[in-house]
Amino acid sequence: MPAGLRQVVPGIPGTPLPHGILGASCTTVIDVTEDQIHQLNGVEWLALGCAPARDWPDPCEDPQPGDPTEKEFARLTTEAAAPITVYAGVECSAPGFPYEEAREQALAALTLGEQHAIEAGFMRTKLSVEAVDLTPPEGPLNIAQGIAALEGCLAESYGGQGVLHIPAGVAALLGCCNVVREDPATGGLYTLAGNCAVIGAGYSFLNVGPGGIPAEPGAAWLYVTGPVVVRRGPVDVIPDRSRASASVNTRNNDRRVLAERTVVVGTTCTICAVQVMACP
Template sequence: MPAGLRQTVQGISGTPLPHGILGASCSTVIDVTEDSIHELNGVEWLAMGCCPARDWPDPCEDPVPGAPTEKEFCRPETEHATPITVYAGAECSAPGFSYEEARAQALASLALGEQHAVEAGFMRTKLTQDAMDITPAEGPLSMAQGVAALEGCLAENYGGVGTLHVPAGAAALLGCCNILREDPATGTLRTFVGNCAVIGAGYSYLNQGPGNIPAAPGTAWLYITGPLVIRRGPVDVIPDRGRASASVNIRNNDRRVLAERTYVVGTTCTICAVNVRVCE
């Protein structure tokens, strides 16, 4: 066949990673309505279940050395979650690039990439800010040791099922020791303890530890939290169809269209972090 001009066809669509923060059934995702739209400014709540339950000795038995002598009470704390706005923009020369094409490009990029952006925003604004670093003084642990340490930390401080947060770049190591198993009914990845696992490309992109300190070469940061509740706003396209002409910059004749939405990612009680080796 003689050579000729290339034929324009439909672009190749993608599928978000199935075990990310939005795809995994670890997260409860709530789409806010007009009645609850103010929740996208951030939310706060009174922590539930973060105070420990303790054992009490039988008063009819002889006292055991070290046993408590009076019952302890715990004041619940107020927790909060702040908004994370994620966006994707499309830009091209206006001639030959219509508003509808730019809009479709921006929306496609947001649909495929927003999970990555939410994970990065959650790591930057919550995980790295509030986590307790349990990495031993001797240095990073193996992947299996790190997961074990995180699960111990969570179990000691929170009695419920938690969420393990793993960078996508380190996820393959989870299979070396059968650390995770997939629930055949839901596809959820769980540890043997029962904690849910999020495999995040956004975590891999940042790979930061407590205080936003980047991981050293050959290492990665893992986190564990309580359950996740994610509030999700509607997608906003700027400018909207009614102002399509505003997408063109008359100085350079470029067209720009932006798609964005706001998320509020909440978790509860304890956050633990550990540094692990990814190169042996």
């Protein structure tokens, strides 16, 4: 074996998980333009399709027990989504670590990890805050029972296709009962009912339920929502090239560079949650 110093080679690149929240098959991802930049302060809208459609008996037929006597009208509701900032920062001794290399490292870290950060932020600020807990008093369900409960909850409140939010740590269990299948046309994961599944490392990392309650040991929290829209702002590198010297802390001669962006994640109608056992 030759002796001498190790040779420096390029870093090993990575690929974001294909079924995360930024996967095109499950979510709508919008990179906001300059004229839409105010959307990054948060957005609101009138809910579409959250009001139920009902059946009405034939007036020519004799009334039956339980027949409605008056048509119901649902009051429209306003929904909203708040901004989340996701970031990646790098630090190293300034000698031998030029600004451009630090910038490249920060951007690479954000590109690979932003799904994780968005999923964790969405779980912390939206899913766990608004979800209805379907976990029975007896404790966590198996994964097939849990997804069945979530899909039933969604179907009762929303007539369209929804999104399951599954921690990456239990994703392998989806194959045990043939719970989801990959659509060859889109590459997305879908249940028999037609709902799409997001497999999120950020959901595994946080793994909290309604009220921020952590999952029991050996268990995981699953959620279901209506459609999901992710609005993303541009990436900011701090400091920028014009202030590259400001990235060095003169007290310890360390260089720090940060890459960050603001995202706004919105969903609609009911959010349901259930705790499942993280074993077959």
